[in-house]
Amino acid sequence: xxxxxxxxxxxxxxxxxxxxxxxxxxxxxxxxxxxxxxxxxxxxxxxxxxxxxxxxxxxxxxxxxxxxxxxxxxxxxxxxxxxxxxxxxxxxxxxxxxxxxxxxxxxxxxxxxxxxxxxxxxxxxxxxxxxxxxxxxxxxxxxxxxxxxxxxxxxxxxxxxxxxxxxxxxxxxxxxxxxxxxxxxxxxxxxxxxxxxxxxxxxxxxxxxxxxxxxxxxxxxxxxxxxxxxxxxxxxxxxxxxxxxxxxxxxxxxxxxxxxxxxxxxxxxxxxxxxxxxxxxxxxxxxxxxxxxxxxxxxxxxxxxxxxxxxxxxxxxxxxxxxxxxxxxxxxxxxxxxxxxxxxxxxxxxxxxxxxxxxxxxxxxxxxxxxxxxxxxxxxxxxxxxxxxxxxxxxxxxxx
Numbered sequence: 001x002x003x004x005x006x007x008x009x010x011x012x013x014x015x016x017x018x019x020x021x022x023x024x025x026x027x028x029x030x031x032x033x034x035x036x037x038x039x040x041x042x043x044x045x046x047x048x049x050x051x052x053x054x055x056x057x058x059x060x061x062x063x064x065x066x067x068x069x070x071x072x073x074x075x076x077x078x079x080x081x082x083x084x085x086x087x088x089x090x091x092x093x094x095x096x097x098x099x100x101x102x103x104x105x106x107x108x109x110x111x112x113x114x115x116x117x118x119x120x121x122x123x124x125x126x127x128x129x130x131x132x133x134x135x136x137x138x139x140x141x142x143x144x145x146x147x148x149x150x151x152x153x154x155x156x157x158x159x160x161x162x163x164x165x166x167x168x169x170x171x172x173x174x175x176x177x178x179x180x181x182x183x184x185x186x187x188x189x190x191x192x193x194x195x196x197x198x199x200x201x202x203x204x205x206x207x208x209x210x211x212x213x214x215x216x217x218x219x220x221x222x223x224x225x226x227x228x229x230x231x232x233x234x235x236x237x238x239x240x241x242x243x244x245x246x247x248x249x250x251x252x253x254x255x256x257x258x259x260x261x262x263x264x265x266x267x268x269x270x271x272x273x274x275x276x277x278x279x280x281x282x283x284x285x286x287x288x289x290x291x292x293x294x295x296x297x298x299x300x301x302x303x304x305x306x307x308x309x310x311x312x313x314x315x316x317x318x319x320x321x322x323x324x325x326x327x328x329x330x331x332x333x334x335x336x337x338x339x340x341x342x343x344x345x346x347x348x349x350x351x352x353x354x355x356x357x358x359x360x361x362x363x364x365x366x367x368x369x370x371x372x373x374x375x376x377x378x379x380x381x382x383x384x385x386x387x388x389x390x391x392x393x394x395x396x397x398x399x400x
Contacts, residue, residue: 003060006344007067009359014064015142015215017074018057018133019050057136072140072215073133078148079115079122095125104152106279107172108271114149117229118156123192127199133212134203140213140242146249149280151185151229160184173264176227176253186231193240215243215308220283221294222301224250232298236305243308245340246298248291250283288314288327292334299335310340313361321357325370328361338362 003014049056057073064071081096102119103111115122133141151157153172161171161184174181197214204211218225218232225232228251235241258269273279283290295311302309313327328339339361360366 003063003067003069005355006359007069009355010362011069011359012362013070013072013140013215015072015074016057016060016138017076018136018138019053054136057138061137061139070139072142072213073136073138074142074144075126075129075133076144076147077126078145078150079126080113080148103154104149105154106270106274107153107265108267108274109153110271110274112149112152116152116154116156117150117192118154118160118188123195126192127196130196130212131199131203134200134209138212139210140215142215142217142245144217145225145228145230146217146219146247146251149228149251151188156188157184160188169264172267175255175259175263175265177223182226182229182231185229186226186234189229190231190234190238190240193235194238197240213242214240215245215310216241217245217247219247219250220290221250222297224252227252233301233305236301236307239305241307243310244298244302245310245312246291246294247312247340248284248287248314251280252283253280255279288330292330292336295331295334295336299337302337308338309336310338311336312340312342313358324357324361325367328367332364332367 006014061071079093079096081093096115099115099121100111102115102122104114104116105111117123117126130141158171161180164184164187165171165180171181171184193214197211200211200214203209216230216232216235218230219228222232232241232244236244255265255270258266258273260266270279291311298309298311301307311331313324313331331339341358341361344358357370360370
């Protein structure tokens with residue numbers, strides 16, 4: 001249904017969030033099912049979809065290709081038992097539960113509920129998920145990096161820091177924007193991407209297929225992404241990613257109030273603060289001015305290294321459809337090159353006027369034409385009657 005809805009648009013790539021064997025679909029969480037009336041139905045739906053995913057994905061990919069579109073498998077790259085919106089908290093991820101020692105650690109040594117990419121076992125596990133998507137026939141993978149932690153201050157990070165910079169300072173006391181800390185984490189993530197790229201190329205060579213492309217969905221701006229271990233420019237410059245998806249979100253570590261006179265983090269104050277307040281915070285919203293501020297730097301990276309670049313436009317639930325055209329025009333004016341739309345099914349494509357507008361946002365010339373007047377992007381017909389019911393006075397579809 002989702003593919004059929006967008007087949008006549010200028011959409012070139014569809015990213016399908018996928019299921020795989022990392023979830024234990026045979027044992028849904030009974031506590032959650034008791035609290036949620038729809039829990040039993042949803043658990044059964046996810047289990048059935050998982051059991052039939054090979055056939056489902058094959059059919060989706062074939063139809064997308066028939067419509068002239070590429071199909072990517074979207075993977076949420078954080079690894080936690082509460083980090084998979086399409087199926088959590090219905091099910092558990094056995095690998096995560098079985099390896100608590102591989103979790104990220106905060107500055108004060110406490111474990112966080114995310115596995116760390118600093119451990120080779122975690123990297124191997126994720127690479128295996130990507131190879132499964134390759135076997136299913138997807139044209140590429142989209143890595144969604146924007147909803148969790150991936151590298152903090154666990155032993156592999158500390159070891160790598162000492163090897164690179166010595167014992168001059170404990171990396172756990174460095175501010176989050178310290179170049180040495182960001183570089184250490186970026187080194188680890190680059191190595192993960194090197195290993196992933198090699199694995200995908202080896203799979204393609206073995207099976208006579210094209211290597212899957214890799215898109216990285218990252219934060220508002222380059223700096224926010226780099227603080228979260230993703231040096232997008234390094235990844236692009238080394239040919240490790242094929243596309244950048246600039247999302248309308250950022251996560252930052254709030255440490256200004258726990259620094260000592262030397263400017264370094266006071267770990268005791270940090271630990272005390274964590275008892276009553278969150279250390280890590282998320283900025284999320286539809287402020288197109290903030291989004292557009294990050295476009296020039298991303299666009300420069302994309303042009304310099306020949307990778308695709310998409311900017312996310314706001315979600316449908318928070319604004320009228322006229323705002324989509326306005327936002328797209330603003331993105332192009334700021335230097336954006338392509339538009340990314342999240343949750344196109346079911347939230348966007350079920351409203352005809354909305355989809356008629358958003359489906360054409362990838363064409364800058366069309367956006368300019370549509371923005372000349374409020375109704376230039378769609379045609380409105382007044383329905384006088386429907387199924388024998390008089391519709392002259394009440395609009396049967398308030399949204400279009």
